[in-house]
Amino acid sequence: MAAPLSVALVQAPAPPTRDLDRFTAEVRALVAQRPGLRLVVFPELHLDTPAVEPGAVAVDPRVLAEPIDGPRGAALATLAGELGIWLIPGSVYELGDDGLVYNTAPVYSPAGERVAAYRKIAPWRPYETVTPGSDFVVFDIPEHGRVGLTICYDAWFPEIARQLAWLGADLIVNVVQTPTVDREQEVVLARANAIVNQVFVASVNAAGPTGIGRSLLVDPEGRVRNQLPGAETAVLTDVLDLAEAARVRHHGTAGLNRLWEQFRPGDTPVTLPLYQGKIDPESWGAGRGAAAPKY
Numbered sequence: 001m002a003a004p005l006s007v008a009l010v011q012a013p014a015p016p017t018r019d020l021d022r023f024t025a026e027v028r029a030l031v032a033q034r035p036g037l038r039l040v041v042f043p044e045l046h047l048d049t050p051a052v053e054p055g056a057v058a059v060d061p062r063v064l065a066e067p068i069d070g071p072r073g074a075a076l077a078t079l080a081g082e083l084g085i086w087l088i089p090g091s092v093y094e095l096g097d098d099g100l101v102y103n104t105a106p107v108y109s110p111a112g113e114r115v116a117a118y119r120k121i122a123p124w125r126p127y128e129t130v131t132p133g134s135d136f137v138v139f140d141i142p143e144h145g146r147v148g149l150t151i152c153y154d155a156w157f158p159e160i161a162r163q164l165a166w167l168g169a170d171l172i173v174n175v176v177q178t179p180t181v182d183r184e185q186e187v188v189l190a191r192a193n194a195i196v197n198q199v200f201v202a203s204v205n206a207a208g209p210t211g212i213g214r215s216l217l218v219d220p221e222g223r224v225r226n227q228l229p230g231a232e233t234a235v236l237t238d239v240l241d242l243a244e245a246a247r248v249r250h251h252g253t254a255g256l257n258r259l260w261e262q263f264r265p266g267d268t269p270v271t272l273p274l275y276q277g278k279i280d281p282e283s284w285g286a287g288r289g290a291a292a293p294k295y
Contacts, residue, residue: 002143002144002241002242002243003143003144004239004240005038005039005141005144005145005239005241005242006037006039006237006238007037007040007041007217007237007239007240008034008037008039008040008041008235008237009041009204009215009235009237010030010040010041010042010043010204010235011043011204011205011207011215011232011233011234012026012042012043012046012207012233013206013207013208013211013233014043014045014047014048014177014210015046015047018064020047020072020075023046023047023089024075024079027079027083027087028079030235031083034235034237037085037237038085038086038141038144039085039086039087039088039141040085040087041088041090041175041204042088042089042090042175043090043176043177043204043205043206043210043211044090044091044105044151044152044175044177045090045091045177046090046177046206047072047089047090048093060129061093061101061103061129062093062095062101064093065095065101066092066094066095067094067095067096067097068092068094068104068106068114072092073106073114076106076108076114077112077113078112080108080109080110080112081109081110081111081112081113082112083110084110086107086108086109086110086141087107087108088105088107088108088173088175089106089108090105090175090177090204091103091104091105091106091151091175092104093130094117094119096131100131101130101131102119102133103119103120103123103128103130103151104118104119104120104133105117105118105120105151105173115139116137116138116139116149118133118135118137118149118150118151119131119132119133119135120132120133120151120153120154121133121134121136121154121157122153122156122157122160123153124152124153128153136148136160136167138164138167138168138169138292139292140292145242145243145245146168146169146170146171146242146292147169147170147171147173148161148165148167148171148172148173148199149172149173150164150172150173150174150175151175151176152174152175152176152177152178155174155176155186155193155203156186156189158192158196159275161193161197161199162196162197163289164197164199165198165199165286166285166287166288166289167289167290167292168286168287168289168292169199170242170244170246171199171200171201171202171240171245172193172194172197172199172200172201173202174190174201176204176205176206177205177206177210177211178205178211179210179211179212183205183211183212186203186205187203187214187216187227190203190216190218191218191222194219194220194221194222195221195253196259197259197286198220198221198248198253198259198260198286199220199245199286200217200218200219200244200245201217201218202215203215203216203217203218204236207231207232207233207234208232208233212230213228213229213230213231213232214227214229214230214231215227215228216228216236217236217238219244220244220247220248220249221248221253221254222253225238249286260284260285261285263279263281263284263285264281265281265282267281269281
């Protein structure tokens with residue numbers, strides 16, 4: 001059994017201005033009210049201009065983008081260290097060293113360091129104009145488990161969640177900013193990605209008016225542990241044993257389905273023409289991917 005991981009999923013609207021001092025005060029208050037919190041998560045683009053609905057005039061992300069380890073990043077790292085928490089402040093517009101702009105979810109540790117940064121692989125085209133990322137990102141929370149990162153529309157691409165599970169993720173955090181009616185489908189996808197990968201899924205949407213909420217936390221068998229019913233500003237809290245993912249994979253969903261043992265060494269590889277690749281029985285299985293990358 002892993003150590004219990006106390007999480008807070010903050011369903012909040014994007015603030016009216018890019019006010020880092022206000023955000024810092026809110027996080028401090030949250031942690032003071034809930035002693036023992038280990039992981040705090042905010043929605044997509046929480047600290048930047050909210051995503052806009054189709055047809056609206058968008059602010060050019062280049063105007064808002066900053067280097068990932070610029071002054072804002074340094075302040076967020078300091079905040080995580082001060083409070084002794086793992087902090088995912090949603091995602092931000094990142095100005096990369098290549099001069100391109102990405103929608104990026106950074107992670108800060110209780111040691112006051114940035115330990116990961118995930119660039120959204122599937123921007124919501126044509127409305128989102130950032131450059132797609134190309135790397136899958138997981139990070140370890142010692143004594144608790146491994147966490148994979150996705151951003152909003154990534155949840156619609158089953159290959160992304162599958163890859164994170166193969167890299168050993170016990171929990172996939174999907175930060176979201178959805179103001180549109182397809183949140184209904186996203187709720188289903190959170191459960192589906194949990195079921196077919198036997199992994200916890202946390203889908204953290206923005207509150208109104210930025211998003212329509214309905215944040216939820218799903219267990220590795222696809223059961224909804226907790227869910228916020230609407231677009232209200234609220235904090236969804238829970239305490240997770242991330243070792244449950246390994247238990248479900250070993251014994252099977254409902255004691256029946258052991259997905260990661262479907263292919264075994266000696267089986268004929270399955271060709272995947274879409275990807276010009278294959279399912280290789282020699283490498284199939286959750287946790288058989290590379291170790292968590294260092295940043």
